[in-house]
Amino acid sequence: MAELRAEGLTLAYDGTPIVHGLSLEVPPGRITALVGPNACGKSTLLRGLARLLRPRDGMVHLDGQAIQRLPTKQVAQRLGLLPQAPIAPEGITVADLVGRGRYPHQSWLRQWSREDEEAVERALRATRTEELRDRPVDELSGGQRQRVWIALALAQETGIMLLDEPTTYLDLAHQVEVLELLAELNHAQGRTIVIVLHDLNQACRYADHLVALRAGRIHAEGPPAEVVDAGLVREVFGLECRVIDDPVTGTPLCLPLAAGRRRRNDRVAATTPRGAE
């Protein structure tokens, strides 16, 4: 099974280091979620793992080989990435867009093989976008569009899929739909999935392995039930909260200790003289 590992990885943008000497072993066949506050380096780490950023120091290994030294097309046959909010070429149809995920399996002489066709069909079926195949991507809803992009990554047929906040800009129902789809793909096809998520509770629900990042370093990692508690949320996000068992899934559920709308009720209570009760 495909194996992805970072060793002493330091990643920088314009000379400013974002990720510092980070080591991570992605559990094969599992869903790993990267969480952390804004600008903690989770997207940068994902790009580093996908060889989109050349490490300043350290290395990423794919199946035991240094990823920077592997031919990019070979990497693309084993590791796929869906960046945040990708933009489709204007007017392109769903089937055409998904078909472009077959790039690493094609060549000048093999432009559209039977395998290409079958992989696209499987990807459309898995993401339930078959009905949309001839529709222009511009005309789809946000949730449909995200499913089509996931289909592109699926058609690439890689053992490992990296996704950068695939639920951004989606409403709650579509967020759940996308995450359920990923869980299903992981479950049915055994694909290794690494996903950057904003929502800690969603990460706890869907991830087997949770990696909490702070300031470019791993603060804690492990199964959500073992690592997520009030202390972790305070240290990583700087937020006071109570962590309870999610009544639906039993996974950790983080409830911020903020007043919210209660503030108004408190004020009413505070101005009511005690003796009046």
Add this chain to the structure above:
Amino acid sequence: MTATAHRRHSRRVTLRARGRGRAPELSARLDLRVLAVLAGAAAGILAAFVVGVGHGDFPIPPAEVLATLVGQGTAEHEFIVLELRLPRVLVAILVGAAFALSGAIFQSLAQNPLVAPDIIGVNAGAALVAVSVIVLGFPLGLLAPGAFLGALGAAVLVYALSYRRGLSTYRLVLVGIAVNAAIGAGISYLLTRGEINDVQRATVWLIGSVYASDWGDVRLLGLALLALVPAAVALGRHLEALQLGDDVARAIGAPVERARLALVVVGVALAALAVAVAGPIGFVAFIAPHIARRLAGTSGAGALPTSIAIGALLVLAADIIAQRALAPTALPVGIVTTLLGAPYFLYLLQRANRLGRAV
């Protein structure tokens, strides 16, 4: 060897052939609508070709044009057809193809339909050198090679100024617009300093024309396109990957920087050649890829061959109109393409406003 062809969806035909033993399977996918557009454009070019070669101050019927082409014509016809009209018609076709392909490449790279070599300074670089040659009285033999070098020089300048750890098409376009404006100022300066006759000549060159083309031009363009067109088509696969954005392109394994550089080089070379031979014929590089995409219904690699065909037809037809519209006065072809192109440009802008997005 077994070969199969089948249609799965309405628009695509897949061709597959498997060799004996362990030979790899060969496969290709053809888009029926692209083929239809290519066939239509070819028919149009053929018709315009017959009109372009046969008509003029001295009309020759199609049958005799054909006879002359296969070496059975009179000496008089031979001179008119082979020496005067044929080179002009062929140069119109080749120049149109070159401009259009260049425009199609830049528009796809930039994911912006308003980009063309005219806009990013390539044509202006050629024009600056050409106007200098005419106005400052250098030998006219230097005009074409000088214009070519001017176009390349401007492209190198734009490239150098916009390169920063890789080439962003967005930066390339912005820098190109600035360089274009600066060179434009230089051209205006030269035009205000020149002798009136030279300035008039320079102005005609600046409009762009295929008048007085000869077989040397045909050979030069023909040979160059023989190399550049297959190069562009071969890069089409990478172009489709680049259209998905750099991150996705890299993720699916495309050689992003190398492919983009190769495409820019091919695009610049095409525009430089065309402008060196015919001057900066307005709007062709911009408008032909648009029409091609609209007709073929694709912005992928299929838009390249269709753009070539539409560009060739466009310049050839425009040149015929330019010769006849105000006969006996012949106009430079660039006036006609600009008259066709400007309203189309406005139409696109207006449509873009209505749809609230880039065209």
